[in-house]
Amino acid sequence: MNTQEYISSGIVESYVLGLLSEEERKEFEQVCSQHPEVQEARTAFELSLEKQAMENAIAPPAQLRNKIFSAISSDTAAPADKTVQPRETPVKKMTNWWKYAAAASVLLLAGSIYWNIDLSKKNKVLEGNYNNTVAELGDLKKDLSILQQNPGVKMAAMNGQPVSPASFTTVYWDTTSQDVYLMINNLPKPASDQQYQLWAFLNGQPVDMGLIEITEKPLQLYRLKKAQQAEAFAITLEKRNRGDISKPGGQVYVLGKL
Numbered sequence: 001m002n003t004q005e006y007i008s009s010g011i012v013e014s015y016v017l018g019l020l021s022e023e024e025r026k027e028f029e030q031v032c033s034q035h036p037e038v039q040e041a042r043t044a045f046e047l048s049l050e051k052q053a054m055e056n057a058i059a060p061p062a063q064l065r066n067k068i069f070s071a072i073s074s075d076t077a078a079p080a081d082k083t084v085q086p087r088e089t090p091v092k093k094m095t096n097w098w099k100y101a102a103a104a105s106v107l108l109l110a111g112s113i114y115w116n117i118d119l120s121k122k123n124k125v126l127e128g129n130y131n132n133t134v135a136e137l138g139d140l141k142k143d144l145s146i147l148q149q150n151p152g153v154k155m156a157a158m159n160g161q162p163v164s165p166a167s168f169t170t171v172y173w174d175t176t177s178q179d180v181y182l183m184i185n186n187l188p189k190p191a192s193d194q195q196y197q198l199w200a201f202l203n204g205q206p207v208d209m210g211l212i213e214i215t216e217k218p219l220q221l222y223r224l225k226k227a228q229q230a231e232a233f234a235i236t237l238e239k240r241n242r243g244d245i246s247k248p249g250g251q252v253y254v255l256g257k258l
Contacts, residue, residue, distance in 0.1 A: 003035050007157040008256065012041045013170065013183075041157065044168040048186045152176040156233050158256035164188060167254050171198075171233045178226040180209055187235070187253065189214055195240045199248055200230040206248050209233070232257040 014020050015028045032039040152175045160167035167188065172181040182198055190196060198209040210224035212235070238250040 001031070001035070003037050004157065004159075004257075006031065006035075007038060007041045008155050008170075008258075010155050010170070012038070012045050012157075013185075016042065016045050041159075041168060044166060044186045048168075048184075150174065154258050156256035156258050158233060158235065158254035160254055161252050163251045164253045169235060169254050169256075171256065173227060173230060173233075173258070178228055180224045180227050182212070182222045182224055184212075184214065184220050184222070187214060190237055193240050194237055194250075196235050196253070197238050197245065197248065197250075198224055199234045199236065200227045201232040201234065202229050203231075206234070208246055211238075211245070230258060 011020075011024075011028055015025060020028065032042055154173045154175060156171040156173070158169045158171060164187075166186060168185040169187060170183045170185060172183070174180075180198075180200070187196065196212040196214065198212060199206040200209050201207070207227070207230075208225070209227060210222075212222060212224075214220075232255065234248075234255040235253050236248045236250040237253055238245070238248070242249070
């Protein structure tokens with residue numbers, strides 16, 4: 001089996017996005033167990049899907065616990081009194097214990113309510129982000145399905161190079177309309193003074209296909225310049241706002257042949 005052609009067929013994206021039949025899923029999982037490079041491509045794609053969920057995770061306020069126990073300590077602290085107090089009976093001690101326990105419970109309940117109200121507000125923002133993400137992923141699945149079902153579309157899985165082995169992207173080239181689409185599966189966010197650039201190679205010569213603006217959202221599908229012919233595609237990391245963008249000058253991050 002030619003694993004690169006297998007990966008380039010779009011089977012990895014289709015499996016992770018749930019576009020395969022049950023029989024196709026079982027076959028793909030068997031191939032993953034037999035070919036580590038296919039498993040690596042699957043893992044890279046799955047990690048890019050998980051990225052947004054990890055970035056949007058909200059941790060509980062760290063200072064809340066300290067505030068609650070500080071309030072409990074100040075409420076239950078015994079006042080200074082130099083007078084000799086009469087000896088208390090065990091019943092009295094038990095009563096005081098329950099009083100402090102009740103005070104602590106009230107404070108804990110108040111803290112819980114405060115935290116839940118605060119979390120509720122944040123959850124509304126998260127819910128909106130989640131709904132937007134679901135809608136975007138739905139649109140992406142639809143676009144990918146259309147591209148993968150088009151017999152005139154060729155796909156190239158662009159694997160990470162030594163500078164960034166975990167990187168992975170996919171190019172879809174419509175040989176009829178000559179449109180080129182790029183899906184960013186996994187690329188590290190560049191520094192503010194750097195920018196990725198896509199290249200098409202013909203007879204060993206690179207042709208500029210456009211600059212890429214990486215956003216915080218994973219799995220972005222970019223439509224770049226048209227390509228009349230191409231043998232391979234690559235992405236380099238270049239200096240932002242450089243004078244001549246017709247020739248690559250930076251390191252190659254991903255590379256894939258048609």
